[in-house]
Amino acid sequence: MDLSTVILLLDSSVRLATPLLLACLAGLFSERAGIIDIGLEGKLLIAAFFSASAAAYTGNVWLGLLAGVAASMVFAGLHGLASITFRGNQLISGVAINFLAAGMTVVIGESWFALGGRTPQLEGAGRFHNITLPFAEAAQGVPFIGPIYHDLISGHSILVYVGFLMVPLTWWVLFRTRFGLRLRAVGENPAAVDTAGVSVVGMRFTAVLIAGVLCGIAGAYLATGLSAGFVKDMSAGRGFIALAALIFSKWRPWYALMACLLFGLLDATGSLFQNIQVAGISVPVQFMQALPYILTVVILAGFVGKAIPPKAGGTPYVKEQ
């Protein structure tokens, strides 16, 4: 395997890991505050749909991004309403969001565009195009570093960079600010936070809405960056893989980045190396395509160790009477 193949593989991994990463960080905020979020998939999907629709109507991808984030936040608010205000079961509320998104996107899409739940193909300013970082062309000739900078680091959509910058930002917010301390405390011991005079409900809603924003960006990237339009069920289980990555990383931002890159790499490997010869026998395509899922199971079952979720996760907070 030469350098250019490695770069190609990593380049593809980065693209495929970005939606996972954003969704994973969304889950991180929510679950660190004690709200389990299995509705990541649904929020991805609804954001993908509304971002593609708005971009198709207005021809402006930024308005699309805005619409996607707004839609995802509405769903996040719904999740908050059910599980914080009404103290409902967080898992059930998450499942409901997934179902709602899967059905709504197709029904609304069919009534708006009559394309079988698909949105029109986006063109020109209706999509996030790949941007070339400064000096990328000039650096291309430099051995080793040149191709890495030009082909791997440069030439992605802006949302990819946003996603990667979110990792240090998340770390900083959660572990270096007062807000972050309170947010984590709400997920571990809400009663203590309440005693200190901070609103548990307020903190949890903030966390859930932040998750909504991040899922919105992820969905918009899926529909307007990675592809050019919405297709029904296009999130294709990425929300759940993000959830797996979240557990894998034990609710820590930097590890989340590693976990998502690993899942991206597995996905990229499955599509890049379809016809591999091992010791003269060609490996069946089906095996290569199943490999990411097999490895997911192996990794989650064998290598994670003990993953301890935030202590108050899943339990609604009731003020002592």
Add this chain to the structure above:
Amino acid sequence: MTVFTKLTGAAAALAVSATGALADPAIIFDLGGKFDRSFNEAAYNGAERWAEETDGSYREIELQSDAQREQAMRRLAEAGANPVVMAGFSQASSLEVVAPDYPDTTFVIIDGVVDAPNVRSVIFREEQGSYLVGMLAAMASETGTVGFVGGMDIPLISRFGCGYAQGVRAVDPDATIIQNMTGTTPAAWNDPVRGGELTRAQISQGADVVFAAAGGTGLGVLQTAEDEGIFGIGVDSNQNHLHPGSVLTSMVKRVDVAVYDAFSTPVDEIETGVHFFGLAENGVGYAVDEFNEELITEEMMAEVEAARDAIIAGEISVHNYSEDGTCPVE
């Protein structure tokens, strides 16, 4: 009042269909959905053309999952629809079970073969059409490397891939052909993101023309082809208009004609058995229209037309992958 009229209308329709003389035809679309811009949409266009021309109405079911196939067939057959047209190879196994139970209903299956006295099986000679677009791909390629993105690793798709490869080699015996499949589940027909990734991978290996035979996934292939400045080749429907100037041509499969014929022929005159539609019957071909006429030069056109005539005359025989499960060229 309107409800009442609708009810009487429905009752009248039922009464008519009960006599069997004026039964509505029906069509079952496969999992990609009827607006996949490809195979199912071609079938839909055929049905719509019939409805417009005859002012008739037809029933339709758009499958959402594999489990619904048999149920959908039985429901239409029991409701008196005749003929029932099934678009897609995946329907064959269910139809084998259902067809004997409804001997008075005529079934038409496209892309599959079911051996029953009341079934008409329509098979397209995809290898012939793919051969021609393969020739065009090889002539348009500057790198000598061309790509193929299939939906699933199944004989039907390999027929496309094998015909394509033979056409490429006929023009350029040294050409490299990269073949990839999208997935192993029905989701493989509707995953443009993965289609785009596969295309990027092929481009990095030098491909500058990529042929997609993967339903909705192909939209991602054609999109990426345009983004990266190479040629894509569409499939089933004429997809030249999707990205003018970037789609080299489309391997059209006249699924619409097959559906239209089935709908417009009186039910008792539909010939059952296996029917082949190749270049000679205009069942397959390559599309040239205002969106790609500048990409196809006169020399290319002349060469492909010559090959077309030769295939029809039997001077060139294009190997059919389904016959022995192998392909003479890799």
